[in-house]
Amino acid sequence: MSYLVLARKWRPRDFESLVGQDHVVRALTHALTTQRLHHAWLFTGTRGVGKTTLSRILAKSLNCEAGITAHPCGKCAACTQIDAGRFVDYVELDAASNRGVDEMTQLLEQAVYAPTAARFKVYMIDEVHMLSGHAFNAMLKTLEEPPPHVKFILATTDPQKIPPTVLSRCLQFNLKQMAPESIASHLAWVLEQENVRFESLALRLIGQSASGSMRDALSLTDQAIAFSSGDLTLESVRSMLGSVDQTLLVQLLQSLYQCDAPQVLEVTRRLSERGLSLRAALADLAILLSRIAITQRVGTCELEDETVRDAVQHLANEMPADLVQLFYTVCVHSRQELAQAPDEFAGFVMICLRMLGFVDSLVDPQKKSAPLKTSQPVESSKPTGLASTAENTERLSAPASGSTVLETPDSSTTPADPTPSLVAATPVHPVPPSDASEQEKSAEDFVGVAIREAKDTQLFRQDAPAPGKSNDQARLSSGAGLTDPSDLQSGVNLCGRKCLRPAHRRHIQHIRMIRQMHHHRSHRLMMLDMMRCCHLSLMIMVRTVCFRGKMPRR
Structure with missing residues (x-):
């Protein structure tokens, strides 16, 4: 006897042995028990989830010699022949190879005759979405009002391609992917x-x-x-x-956090030498980072592999939460860039170097070279972090040579020191002074550049405000005080409800929130990208306000 593959040998024979489709089994069992039988069922789902298996079990339940039951005996002639695939009144049709109107017409002509040796004549049409439009139209009338001895079972992996007229005539069950x-x-x-x-x-x-x-x-x-x-x-x-070893990914993540560039390149070479897909390795690295983030929030790691579980717990205790989120974002968004790289290895190396660049900016240099050990909570009264924040605020407020001086918020309205809860939650790491000042100043200049460009192109009204104008109208017309993003609310007060869309108001609120978070030193470099994202939308918003303010009403 020839060998029978496991997928066919251990195909479920009844509803009780079916795995992972409890919601469908429950509905069909209740329908069979109460004898409320529909004339057409549609099973949808990806490949290998049990559509054909459910069809055969349902056919056995309808034609079992013990009667219509949810528990077919599996021993009578109908049950054994259906399992063997030679039952005369159970017809399985492959719509991919029989998709024309002629094949459908021949099937419908045979359906009018009574079953030969069973209670019902069951037609199972697999991959029904492959039928042509004329074939669907030919079966509509029979599918809506079939003979009492005919049952239709349709199966498909793409229900969106089935016409709504067919869907409305069937009971649809969506089979889930198994855990x-x-x-x-x-x-x-x-x-x-x-x-x-x-x-x-x-x-x-x-x-x-x-x-x-x-x-x-x-x-x-x-x-x-x-x-x-x-x-x-x-x-x-x-x-x-050919899957990626999780221990290699743990070593890669540890090397990235410790800013050990040679070790990062060594682990990457080991991944490439084993013939592993670096694209799959990037996806697995994102999954590993998500588990670290969950462990940081929950406190425990639920992995079966003890080695990987201990390493994930260790990294969750050591790595800052914002760095984990940043690494995860880089991994997810870099998968598209990896397909455009000259080769997969070069693209993966560049992604790792990008992560190292973020570590240079966010992690203490002394902590990079030190081995990983159990982290201690950051005290809210740490003097060095607060002192560096105050010094950096003073450095930002000083005007640079040849640059336009921007108006800064008053110290009474914008606190210089972060709140104790924020300091305790997020470690304050020193930033290299060489690049930080220019980057942070460019982040604050974005809003001012948008306003100044609008003023330079004379989009703002330069005439004096009328006596009846409010303070907000006067400030917007004269262009005074608009270097502060918080003053953009004046534009909302002036022509917001008629000239600004809700999305523009949200941009203003986001920029105000970013500005407040920008005063916290450990968030400044992360806020830089957020400010760049808002820059273009802000310029469009300002120009829209000004153009609409100058256009005459009709």
Whole structure:
């Protein structure tokens, strides 16, 4: 006898053995128990989640010799022949190869005849979205009012391509992708029946690689059994799948945090020499960073691998939360840039160097060279951080030679020192004085540049305000006091409800919030990119206000 693959050998035979589709099983079981049977069902979902299996179980429940039941016996002629695929009154049609109107017309002509040896004649049309438009139109009338002995079961992986007229005639059930835990549990049961040794972490890795498909998981298990000679270990499965070793990613992250550029390049070379996909490594690094961020908030790490769990817990205690979020953002957004790089290795190296650049700006140089150890909470009364913040505020307020002096908020309205809760929550790290002053000053100049450019192009009204104008109107017309982003609220008061959209008002609120956060030293370089994002929208907003203010009313 030829070998039968695991996906076919261990196909579920009843509703109880079906994995991961409890919501569909519950609905069909109640319908069969109460005899409230629809004439057409539509099963949707990705490949390998149980659409064909559900169709066969439902056909057995309808035609079992014990009667219409949610628990078919599996021993009668109808049940055994349906499982074997040779039951005369159960027809499976592949719409991908029978998509024309002629094939559909032939099927509908046969449907009018009574079943040969069963209670119902069941037609299962797989990949129904592949039917042509004329074929869908030909089956509409029969699908709406079929003969009492006919049941239709439709299955598809792309329900958006099915016409609404067909969807409205069916009961639609969306089959979910299966969780890796459910897949690993089912694989463990299958391998126990097959007397194959395995490691739980290896099955977990197969479950993650299956992407929610049980058939893919069973096919990968067949491949793993052949690859490892009947002994499924974590190393053999990882080598077969070509997945990235988590310990290498932990080493890469530790090297990035310690600002050890040679070690970062060494780990990257090791990843490349093993033939691993660096794009997949970047995705796994983002997942690892998300687990670190969750551990920082929750306090515990729920990973089965003890080595990786201890390393994640250690990094969660050491790395600042804002740095973790920054690394995660770089990993997610750099995946698109990696496809445009000259080669994958060069692109991955540049992404790592970009992360190192953020570490240079956000982490204490003494802490970079020091080994990782348990972190201590930052006290709110740390004098060095507050002193550096005050010195930097004074340096920003001093005008540079050849530059336009900007109006700065009064110290009474904008506190120089951050609140104690903010200092305790976010460590205050010193910033290299060479570049920080220019970058921070350019961040504050963005708003002023937008206002000055609008004034230089004479978009503001230069005439004197009328006697009946309010203070806000006078300040906007004269252009006075507009270097402070908080004064942009004057524009909202003047023509906001008629000239400014809600999105522009939100830009003003965001800039005011960014300006307040900008006074906290540890956030300044992170706020720089946010200010750049708002710059273009702010210039468009100011010009829109001025143009609309000069246009005559009709």
